[in-house]
Amino acid sequence: MAIGYDGARRLFKLDTTNTTYMIALSPEGYVGHVYYGRRIYGEGDTRLLRMEEEPYTPSVNEGEKASFMDFFPMEYPTGGVSDYRESCLEVRASSGGPGCELLYADHKIYKGKKKLAGLPASFGTEDETETLDLYCEDGVLGLKVILSYAVFEKENVIARSVRAENSGGETLRLEKVYSACIDMDNEDYEMLTLCGSWARERHIQTRSLAYGKQSVASAKGESSHQQHPFMALVSPGCTQEQGEAYAMHFVYSGNFLAQTELTQFDAVRMVMGISPEGFCWVLRPGEVFQAPEVILTYSDRGLGQMTRSYHDFYRNHLIRSPYRDRKRPILINNWEATYFAFDTEKLLEIARVAGSAGIEMFVMDDGWFGKRNEPKGSLGDWVVNEEKLKGGLSCLVEQINALGMDFGIWFEPEMISPDSDLYRAHPDWAIRLPGRTPVQSRNQYVLDLSRPDVREYVYESVAAILRSANITYVKWDMNRQLSDLGSAWLAADSQGELSHRFVLGLYELQEKLVTEFPDLLLENCSSGGGRFDPGMLYYSPQIWCSDDTDAIERLVIQEGTALVYPLSAIGAHVSACPNHMLKRSTPFETRGHVALAGTFGYELDVTKLDHEELAMIPVQVELYHKYNDLIRSGDYYRIASYRENHSHDCWAVAAKDGSEVLLTWVQVFARPNVHSRRVRLQGFDPKSRYRLEGTGQIYSGEMLLYGGFLMENLQGDYQSRLLHFVRV
Ligand code: DGJ
Numbered sequence: 001m002a003i004g005y006d007g008a009r010r011l012f013k014l015d016t017t018n019t020t021y022m023i024a025l026s027p028e029g030y031v032g033h034v035y036y037g038r039r040i041y042g043e044g045d046t047r048l049l050r051m052e053e054e055p056y057t058p059s060v061n062e063g064e065k066a067s068f069m070d071f072f073p074m075e076y077p078t079g080g081v082s083d084y085r086e087s088c089l090e091v092r093a094s095s096g097g098p099g100c101e102l103l104y105a106d107h108k109i110y111k112g113k114k115k116l117a118g119l120p121a122s123f124g125t126e127d128e129t130e131t132l133d134l135y136c137e138d139g140v141l142g143l144k145v146i147l148s149y150a151v152f153e154k155e156n157v158i159a160r161s162v163r164a165e166n167s168g169g170e171t172l173r174l175e176k177v178y179s180a181c182i183d184m185d186n187e188d189y190e191m192l193t194l195c196g197s198w199a200r201e202r203h204i205q206t207r208s209l210a211y212g213k214q215s216v217a218s219a220k221g222e223s224s225h226q227q228h229p230f231m232a233l234v235s236p237g238c239t240q241e242q243g244e245a246y247a248m249h250f251v252y253s254g255n256f257l258a259q260t261e262l263t264q265f266d267a268v269r270m271v272m273g274i275s276p277e278g279f280c281w282v283l284r285p286g287e288v289f290q291a292p293e294v295i296l297t298y299s300d301r302g303l304g305q306m307t308r309s310y311h312d313f314y315r316n317h318l319i320r321s322p323y324r325d326r327k328r329p330i331l332i333n334n335w336e337a338t339y340f341a342f343d344t345e346k347l348l349e350i351a352r353v354a355g356s357a358g359i360e361m362f363v364m365d366d367g368w369f370g371k372r373n374e375p376k377g378s379l380g381d382w383v384v385n386e387e388k389l390k391g392g393l394s395c396l397v398e399q400i401n402a403l404g405m406d407f408g409i410w411f412e413p414e415m416i417s418p419d420s421d422l423y424r425a426h427p428d429w430a431i432r433l434p435g436r437t438p439v440q441s442r443n444q445y446v447l448d449l450s451r452p453d454v455r456e457y458v459y460e461s462v463a464a465i466l467r468s469a470n471i472t473y474v475k476w477d478m479n480r481q482l483s484d485l486g487s488a489w490l491a492a493d494s495q496g497e498l499s500h501r502f503v504l505g506l507y508e509l510q511e512k513l514v515t516e517f518p519d520l521l522l523e524n525c526s527s528g529g530g531r532f533d534p535g536m537l538y539y540s541p542q543i544w545c546s547d548d549t550d551a552i553e554r555l556v557i558q559e560g561t562a563l564v565y566p567l568s569a570i571g572a573h574v575s576a577c578p579n580h581m582l583k584r585s586t587p588f589e590t591r592g593h594v595a596l597a598g599t600f601g602y603e604l605d606v607t608k609l610d611h612e613e614l615a616m617i618p619v620q621v622e623l624y625h626k627y628n629d630l631i632r633s634g635d636y637y638r639i640a641s642y643r644e645n646h647s648h649d650c651w652a653v654a655a656k657d658g659s660e661v662l663l664t665w666v667q668v669f670a671r672p673n674v675h676s677r678r679v680r681l682q683g684f685d686p687k688s689r690y691r692l693e694g695t696g697q698i699y700s701g702e703m704l705l706y707g708g709f710l711m712e713n714l715q716g717d718y719q720s721r722l723l724h725f726v727r728v
Contacts, residue, residue, distance in 0.1 A: 109130065351400050
């Protein structure tokens with residue numbers, strides 16, 4: 001049993017294979033956080049709540065309740081009742097005053113896990129997960145709050161979510177509803193987050209904690225390029241193999257906040273949820289608000305273990321696509337090959353060369369519809385441009401299919417161009433503030449997905465194209481962030497719901513799409529990796545990682561992305577050199593090796609490659625087919641980081657049964673007059689012996705792990721090697 005309840009101590013104990021999480025109730029019914037960390041096999045106790053110390057609990061010391069409220073480690077702190085740390089729930093009654101106090105009412109423990117209405121969420125069978133629902137109440141407001149904890153033993157994960165029900169007679173305004181909180185004593189923790197920008201997404205950043213609040217957030221209507229809805233508190237000097245990490249990752253694709261507060265008593269409060277900035281949800285009597293879920297994990301074996309827990313969890317319990325366990329077709333995308341300048345003949349020219357080199361799918365990117373020949377106009381007019389695609393879409397698709405290739409297509413369904421027939425007919429479908437000219441970004445506005453009529457139009461536009469030809473892949477793009485948050489459809493007092501309703505609308509659309517087209521391979525994208533988040537992973541098994549396709553830049557971007565996401569989710573392509581963004585030239589082989597640590601595909605004009613590079617495509621295609629099962633399903637080990645050492649990068653993927661390990665080495669900069677580099681490897685079974693393929697050399701797992709492997713100094717910058725070790 002993963003969840004136990006000790007009635008005498010009023011203590012809940014949630015166990016996974018390596019971790020324990022404990023919750024206990026104060027005599028009054030405050031829900032306290034006792035412990036999260038290494039597995040405790042015996043019984044728990046409530047001493048860590050310090051209820052026997054001053055200021056004692058309110059039933060003992062009613063006259064000094066404020067001190068109790070402001071230090072007690074809460075599972076789900078509320079605002080307005082003298083807990084001055086960051087609250088998770090802010091409620092305003094119709095009388096106008098803010099304030100909410102939650103006390104335990106009841107609980108349920110059951111096998112399996114419920115769905116979260118309208119939201120992406122992890123799932124598991126009754127054998128795989130067990131859930132604790134804690135029912136809390138504020139009797140004054142008539143508000144019920146259910147704190148859910150789904151325990152996934154095998155992956156060392158707890159999925160937390162929150163549901164608020166208005167069971168009273170008054171309308172309530174929810175001004176903040178976070179999804180998770182951990183209160184614990186500080187132990188010199190450092191805060192690790194993933195930060196960046198367009199073309200520099202998800203760089204790993206670590207900083208020490210200072211008194212007060214430190215956070216990452218997005219107010220852009222998407223999870224964003226700049227900050228990622230992930231936060232870990234790590235012990236000082238935490239490495240890949242040693243140290244502690246407490247991590248939270250948000251299954252949500254809109255505005256978020258992840259924050260750690262270091263308090264006056266040297267405790268930390270880590271919270272995560274929908275950003276309260278601009279958020280206000282009107283909860284009428286009888287209505288329910290479901291907050292998205294946070295995926296928690298704890299590792300006492302360094303960041304590497306945290307990473308592998310997330311990878312396993314997302315592969316087993318979040319990605320639903322039938323492609324999850326399948327090799328994805330190797331695709332070629334025409335974006336960097338042609339941008340908007342293409343017609344049927346040009347696309348077929350690329351496809352013919354690509355198909356004969358072993359590439360399996362052709363993806364037509366932006367520019368195939370309306371009058372779109374530059375990033376301006378026509379978004380919303382999802383009508384094939386027959387001047388470019390003579391004979392129409394089905395004619396192109398048939399010819400691509402005749403080459404033995406699948407066909408995929410690009411959409412940006414959430415957008416509307418001012419210069420479009422759609423906007424001329426429905427200006428009120430754009431998100432905008434009354435009386436103001438809405439801000440344009442990339443010459444476009446955002447559609448108001450809170451409106452059912454807009455969603456209907458968007459869905460039918462996409463579905464009609466998919467029904468019209470044999471299309472097996474969709475790249476769903478989003479190239480601007482939200483602003484001017486006003487909806488012509490929502491009531492005046494519900495305008496604060498728009499950002500969240502937009503995300504719910506997006507989820508509804510993608511749910512419909514994967515339901516009507518169950519075999520569709522969906523790849524989400526947002527100007528590169530601006531909406532790479534666990535919410536999107538629920539609908540699409542892969543997400544375009546970054547518009548930066550330079551192999552060296554990708555080392556850092558993919559390192560940060562792979563900190564939490566399985567390699568099978570990371571969209572990665574081989575592109576042309578000099579790289580369009582950086583003008584850097586890297587060997588074709590290195591570009592291939594880096595893209596193999598992702599979904600693998602191409603994004604260049606293959607008709608312009610010289611013979612030597614063209615001849616490398618079939619070699620890379622063969623490598624993909626040989627290693628993709630391992631890369632998709634194996635354990636990922638980060639061995640060296642170019643971000644840290646400014647010299648080289650190295651990672652390994654090991655089969656779960658220890659039978660093989662694929663090592664990727666990238667020497668970013670060559671060095672003169674040096675010996676080989678000793679690299680201590682990871683991922684090997686110490687008791688096994690391995691043959692390094694292509695050499696006949698045998699190594700013991702122990703020697704590779706503890707003694708290390710001697711990596712030769714390669715000739716030149718940006719060189720790489722794939723080393724495949726097979727157990728003998
Ligand atoms: C941004 C994407 O990240 C690119 O790959 C490409 O699809 C463009 N949008 C097209 O406008």
